[in-house]
Every structure is written in structure tokens, then in C-alpha cells.
Amino acid sequence: MKSFMALSALLAVAMSAPADTYRPAPYHPAPAYKPAPYHPAPSYKEDPAIYQYQYAVSDEYAGLNFGADEARDGYSTNGKYSVALPDGRIQTVSYNVADAYSGYVADVTYSGEAKYEPYHPAPSPYKPAPVYHAAPAPYKPAPVYHA
Template structure:
């Protein structure tokens, strides 16, 4: 039954997007195999979500510097990310999210901002 509903939804979407024509018919046959969804018993919609990950980039050539760390246990998410800002400071955001408090973030900056010094233009008088 799911395959029939999904096939119908695909046909409606394709017709609204203007994809259905005599030339486009072969495209639909190539998309059809994607519609095979796992059997309902293979999906546990009530599983307790739990994960932890870390990510980081430190590229001295481009100056790209960033990190991220996040932990989730059920509906509670905690993490932080760090980004090098253009002024030379490091921005670190610590965040939490849960059903009771929603999303909260604390932003801190470390380092000293460096701003380019522009000198005033010099004009020479012509005699």
C-alpha cells in the first residue's frame, strides 16, 4: 500500500513540476526504484536517540578554523562550536536544547580583534 501511495505522490509532484510529458516518461521509470521503503517492522520510531560526534578543520593556508562537538541523549542536546572570525578573534558558542528549556546558547569571544589601519590619502598640489 505504501508503494502505491508513494508512486501516486511522485506522479502528482512530477505533473505539478511540469516533468510529465512524452519525453519525460522514461525519467519516471528511473526514479521508481528509489520508492522502495523499508518494511514498517524495520523502523523503530520510538528508539531512544543517542549519539556523540566531533568535527574540526584547521587549515593554515586558508585560515579556516572551526570545531564542533555535540552529544544527544534522548531529547537533550548539548554541544559547542568554535569559529575563527575575520577580526582574528575566536568565537565559541556553547548550546543546549531540551523539551523544558528550548534552545539556549552562550557566545564567548577570545583573543584581541585586529582591525586594519587605513592611512588618509595624500593629495599633492600641482602648481
């Protein structure tokens, strides 16, 4: 019993210890930022573009007929391309760009004659005329008299 009393007294003393006192959160100043050091953009040597290409497709069985060719030397570019249109004509576009300031100049020509198939509208499905049915006469029984 004495040990129980001693243990209870020790527990009471331990539980009665004062709680931590209030104090504000510690102050942390905002980090100081400074601008990134200046690094100039790298410069690359730009050689003027010089190239030439061409291709053509002509397939009568599949109905394909188109092609292109182009040549470029620096800003100066010229070329042409052609394509078969659905109406049977061939459209040819010749273009050139003289320098960086002149812009794209195109000349469009058509060869051949347009051929259009005659229009045949699809047949309309058969719809029989509606049949007239007279409305039935309303039923009116003869009056009955009770004497």
C-alpha cells in the same frame, strides 16, 4: 427517360422523409458519493535519538580555524562550535537543551583580540581643473545708410 423519371421520383420521396422529432436529453442522475472508510494512521515506534559527533579544522596557511562537537541522548543535547571571525578572534558557542520544554540555551565567548587594519582609502583618479573660455562676442555689423 423513364428510368430518369423513376430515379427522380424515388429521390424526391427519400428527401421528403420527416426529420427527427425534438426530445430532451436523457436524464442521468448525479453519482452518489459516500465518505471513504476510516483507516487510522499507522503508528511507528520512535526511539530516542542517541548520537555523538565532532570535527575540527585548523589550517594556518589558508587561515581556517573552526570546529564543532555535539552529543544527544533523547531530548537532552549539548555541544559547542567555534569559528574564526574576520577580525582575528575565535567565537565559541556552547549550547544545551535539557529537555523538550527548556529550549535552546547558548553561551557565546570570544578568545583573542580583534585586529583591524588601518583604513587606506583608494586614491582618487586625477581630474584636471576645468579651463575657462570666455564666450565669443556677438557679431554686430555697423549700420549701412543708402542715400
